[in-house]
Amino acid sequence: MTTSFEDRILAERARMRGSIEALQKRSIExxxxxxxxxILLKTLAYESTGHLDFALFDCPPVLDYGxxxxxxxxxxxEYIDLHAGFTVNVLGHGNREVNEAMKAQMDRLNHFAELPVESRAELARILASRHPGDFEKKVMWAVTGGEAVEICIKLARWYTGKQIIVTHWGDYHGRTAGAMALTSKAFMMAYSYPIPPADTAVVRIPFPYCYRCPFGKEYPACDLFCADQFEKMFESKETWLNNPRAGVTNVAAMLIEPFQSSAGYLISPLPYLKRMKEIAEKYDYLFISDEVQNGMGRTGKLWAIEHAGVAPDLIxxxxxxxxxxxxxAVTGRKEVLDSWGPGAHSSTFTAYPTACAGGIKVFEIFDRDRILEGAAEKGSYFLAGLEEMARRRPSIGHYNGLGLYLSIELVSDRKTKAPAGDATAWASRELLRQGVICMTSGYLYNRLCFAPPxxxxxxxxxxxxxxxxxxLSQMERQFEIGG
Structure with missing residues (x-):
């Protein structure tokens, strides 16, 4: 029998909310x-418990400097940072050159909503020039990743005149009302109560999570079965996507993370991404790459999608x-970005001069110090270390990495792939205690993710x-893994 509202909601709310007393106890202990x-107790006294800090860690570190x-x-x-503030601190903490560039601009002009300034125009030129593809490009500015995704959604529908956005189960595209409709996290959806994100024109398909293939296949022997299944959706009139007899598609764009970040740093097969772009071209809709977390050199190339040799319409x-x-920012095809008129989208703090000055300096350092090449080399070194460790550690069921974008999946049994979720949580706490900050994620709560500066x-x-x-050695003994 289905549980009633009265018997269900209050109990669920209690589990989701927890208690301030429990958080205080964890802080003290x-x-x-x-x-x-x-500082932790002061934070709990004056800040909402809805922030992320106590969701990331049982007891978050209180950082002072880096x-x-x-x-x-x-x-x-001291902590070795394998988190980088969700990949924000790409050139590390306390970068003197970037900070000085921003301070110099701040001393001249920090902010004046949406008016052109030299640093903004120059960074727009740089970003447009770095978008892959042999076509003219432009830039649309924003402030947060979620807002950039919202721009992509609005632009795609406006430009194509179509409704549907296709994305992956497990993708993370933001938590604002529009972007949340594309984000597949159950706990986030639960907080959108009583009205969920109201975008009904979103179609989700499985992500190519090859270690746990939702179709029960093995890559590469599967010959991209998942891509074939997606394309078959366009061959039927009963899927929303396409009317094959009339030759009319209802899809405005495919908007995906090329590699899934929040879901556990999962790297999709590169031929899969190429195939997705080919299907977009065949059925005449935009292909959009969300590189908020895995772009800007993280994978050893400026944009993760470049590993597949794909030039997206928007990034x-x-x-x-x-x-x-x-x-x-959103970068991409000039004709798409120029399809809007003045004032179509704006935000008070969009491309404020201080941040743009910092961005110019970041790209200068990227080029001068060969940051992309260094990320690729150090990423290969890190991955080799994980590979060697996996040969000795029965708890590592899967590992992957491109550049400094790496993760491992922990299991209690390699043969059955039984997820070691509780053990992973224990390992995350112990890593923090021993001086390593990393991310815990995964479809089954059992991946450790590494994204250092x-x-x-x-x-x-x-x-x-x-x-x-x-x-991991301590964890395996504690949880009797591989004994």
Whole structure:
């Protein structure tokens, strides 16, 4: 029998909310020093519990300062940063050149809503020139990644005159009302109560999560079965997507993460991405790459989609453009971005001069210091360390990486692939205690994700791998994995 509203909702709300007393207890018990403990308790006293800090960690570190790929809390504890603030700090913490460039601009003019300034125009030129493809490009500015995605949605529908956006189950595209309609996280949807994101013209397809293929296939022997299944949807009049007899498609765009970030740093087969672009061209809709978390050099190329040799019509960019201040953009085809008239979309803090000055300096350093090449080289070094570790650690069921975008999936049994969710949570807490900050994610709560600043040193990678190996050894004993 289905549970009634009265018996269901209050109990579910209690589980989702937790209690302030429980968070205070965790802060008192697990804080790594008196100053940290005091600040955590002050945070709980005056900030909403709806923030992310206590969702990321049982007891989040209270950071004080950072340098490069190292951060320090207010009690002096050092951490190797394999998180980079969700990939924001691409050139590391405390980058003097970027900070000085932003300060110099701030001293001249920090903000004047949406008016042209030199730093904004120059960064637009740089970003347009870095969008792949042999066609004219332009830029539309925004502030956050979610807003950049909303621009992509609105632009695609406006330009094509079509309704449907196709995306993947497991993609993360933001939490604003429009972007949330494309984000597939159950706990986030639960908070959109009682009215869910009201976009009904969204179609989701399975992501090519080859380690746990939803079709029960094995890559590459499957010959991209998932892509074939998607294309077959266009051959029927009963799927919303297409009327084959009339030759009319209802799709405005495919908007996807080329690699899934929030879902666990999952790298899709590169031929799959190429095939998705071919299907978009065949049925005449836009192909949009959400690179908010895996762009800006993270994977060893400026844009993750470039690994597949694909030139998307639009790219959503954010987080790491200026190494720390909020700034986002949509780059892409001139004819699409110029289909809007003046004032079609605006935001008060869009492309404010200080952030743009920082972005110009970031690209200057990228070119001068060969940051992309370094990310690719150090990423291969990091991946080789994970590969060697996987040969010795029965808890590592799967690992992947491109550049400094890496993850491992923890299992209690390699043969059955039984997820080790509780063990992963334990490992995350212990890694933090031993001085490594990383992300915990995964469809089944069992992936550890690694995204350090691109300036991390090999010696720091070695230290992080040694700590990870030690923690996994302790975890395997604690949870009797592979014994």
């Amino acid at each position: 697990y804080a790594r020093g008196e100053r940290s403990r005091g 340098k490069g790929a190292l951060v320090y809390d207010v009690d002096g504890n 959503a960019i954010a987080k790491s453009i200026c190494n720390g201040l909020p700034l986002s 691109l300036v991390i040193e090999k010696e720091q990678i070695d230290r992080a791998l040694n700590i990870l190996d030690r923690v």
